[in-house]
Amino acid sequence: MSEKNNVNQRVMLTKRLVGEALLKMLKTRNINKISIRELCQVAGINRTTFYNHYGSQFDVLNEIAETYMQNTSFTVINDLAAGKNIDECLTGILQYIKDNLEFIKLVIDMENYDLISRITISLPQFDHMVIKHLPEKLDLKEKKAIASYVQYGTVRLLKEWILTDCLESPEEEAELILKMAGRTIGNG
Structure with missing residues (x-):
């Protein structure tokens, strides 16, 4: 049961980091100019982790x-x-x-x-x-x-x-x- 909680906490942390990174980036540029590579870099995650949860930066924005x-x-x-x-x-x-x-x-x-x-x-x-x-x-x-x-x-x-x-x-x-x-x- 605690393993499942750890997984859920990691997923929630990852999504929060990605969401915060996207909002930070959107303050200075259009979403169409934000690459997944840059978004992952700002969020501090790798692209594989990103693609485990999202298909694009638009998916992140829609979830928020x-x-x-x-x-x-x-x-x-x-x-x-x-x-x-x-x-x-x-x-x-x-x-x-x-x-x-x-x-x-x-x-x-x-x-x-x-x-x-x-x-x-x-x-x-x-x-x-x-x-x-x-x-x-x-x-x-x-x-x-x-x-x-x-x-x-x-x-x-x-x-x-x-x-x-x-x-x-x-x-x-x-x-x-x-x-x-x-x-x-x-x-x-």
């Missing part, structure tokens, strides 16, 4: 981004289950984004990470939350279209907020997003 998304969605799901209202949850997410702005901007700038798809996968309840607030007179196809519209609009607002270095506070941005989503849902 996925961890951020899972942390965010896990927090939202728990907060909603604990009875927090949606504006508190959204403000919490926005604060998390603002606190991790440098990384989030790297992911958005690389355009290698499909943010909308990841949000859809990470928060499958999103459509359900929107749909349950729509008038019953609408058919399911219309409800799904409105939910999709709200989701994509929200992601677009988030992206603009991020790219302007979060000029508005997380509370102000949450209020704007909820106001726009509410208008769309209310007009459904």
Whole structure:
């Protein structure tokens, strides 16, 4: 059993070293200009070890981004289950984004990470939350279209907020997003 723990700890250490090395390198150059050889050198590992866990530097970036998304969605799901209202949850997410702005901007700038798809996968309840607030007179196809519209609009607002270095506070941005989503849902 302890041998398995040692293996898991080595894997976690290797992935952490590679992730930290990639983030450090991304501060000064584009991901397309980072070679695996250089990445391994900065991380202090050999290429064989790298290829045991990843296929490319993009796989590393995607894994890091996925961890951020899972942390965010896990927090939202728990907060909603604990009875927090949606504006508190959204403000919490926005604060998390603002606190991790440098990384989030790297992911958005690389355009290698499909943010909308990841949000859809990470928060499958999103459509359900929107749909349950729509008038019953609408058919399911219309409800799904409105939910999709709200989701994509929200992601677009988030992206603009991020790219302007979060000029508005997380509370102000949450209020704007909820106001726009509410208008769309209310007009459904």
